[in-house]
Amino acid sequence: xxxDVVVNSTTETRTGHESGTxxxxxxxxxxxxxxxxxxxxxxxxxxxxxxxxREMTRLFFERLETLEEGxxxxxxxxxxxxxxxxxxxxxxxxxxxxxxxxxxxxxxxxTIGLIKAIDRYELSREVExxxxxIPYITGEMKRFFRDxxxxxxxPRRLQELRVDxxxxxxxxANELGxxxxxxxxxxxxxxxxxxxxxxxxxxxxxxxxxxxAPLNDDGNDAPLADLLGECDQDMDxxxxxxxxxxxxxxxxxxxxxxxxxxxxxxxxQSQIGEVLGLSQMHVSRLLTRCLSQLRDGMAVxx
Numbered sequence: 438x439x440x441d442v443v444v445n446s447t448t449e450t451r452t453g454h455e456s457g458t459x460x461x462x463x464x465x466x467x468x469x470x471x472x473x474x475x476x477x478x479x480x481x482x483x484x485x486x487x488x489x490x491r492e493m494t495r496l497f498f499e500r501l502e503t504l505e506e507g508x509x510x511x512x513x514x515x516x517x518x519x520x521x522x523x524x525x526x527x528x529x530x531x532x533x534x535x536x537x538x539x540x541x542x543x544x545x546x547x548t549i550g551l552i553k554a555i556d557r558y559e560l561s562r563e564v565e566x567x568x569x570x571i572p573y574i575t576g577e578m579k580r581f582f583r584d585x586x587x588x589x590x591x592p593r594r595l596q597e598l599r600v601d602x603x604x605x606x607x608x609x610a611n612e613l614g615x616x617x618x619x620x621x622x623x624x625x626x627x628x629x630x631x632x633x634x635x636x637x638x639x640x641x642x643x644x645x646x647x648x649x650a651p652l653n654d655d656g657n658d659a660p661l662a663d664l665l666g667e668c669d670q671d672m673d674x675x676x677x678x679x680x681x682x683x684x685x686x687x688x689x690x691x692x693x694x695x696x697x698x699x700x701x702x703x704x705x706q707s708q709i710g711e712v713l714g715l716s717q718m719h720v721s722r723l724l725t726r727c728l729s730q731l732r733d734g735m736a737v738x739x
Contacts, residue, residue, distance in 0.1 A: 482520035529574045550577030591639045598636035684734040692727045
């Protein structure tokens, strides 16, 4: 590996002018020696050439399997393996460079995947480390995008369904020459039409638009916030009365008369009793029964 791998301390002999003695004085602090005899000290693991990195990676893994976890020697070997293979993280991050996210964040989560791969790699399986590491690294990056890029949080099942629907929609559109129907998407993905609709609705949560953004690209139109309606109490009242009318027709004549006297003419229960020749207590029971019947009917129709 040459000078890139093994580094020895350099000393210079000079004469002490005051004491007249000769001493070995280092020009710079001596570098830390490698903690294990079979492991060389690597000053800049990230700068190793790919071929050298592969050879040194195998050497460090061989030694790592014989070391006790938690020791200084183990930590040196593990940390050096991480630094030597950061190029794999950079390689995997290239496919996500156009996603608009901070590359530092992508590199960070990719490094987590690299560490997981190092901790789970076994030389006995006779598989190249890169074969295991790349899926771990890209998996962490995809998980990062899945958890952070949705404007509205939806279950993972629906996030994955959105991707499947997008692929199926593109495939069927090219095959049919038109946008596929829900039933065609369901048949292609071997799921129900209800699941397709659920996935399409959930896909709307991937991107959200500001209500202050103009509706057209020219920026001359009013923002969406100016066009959003508010709750109209008069409209709610109209809907309630429209739903209440057939329920009133189902009441007996005396019950409708009691409601008219109580809410139309705003008479008290005692006054209603005098008009109908009933006691105030009886009027109260009849009024309570009518209102309960109307509430139940409104609950069913709402």
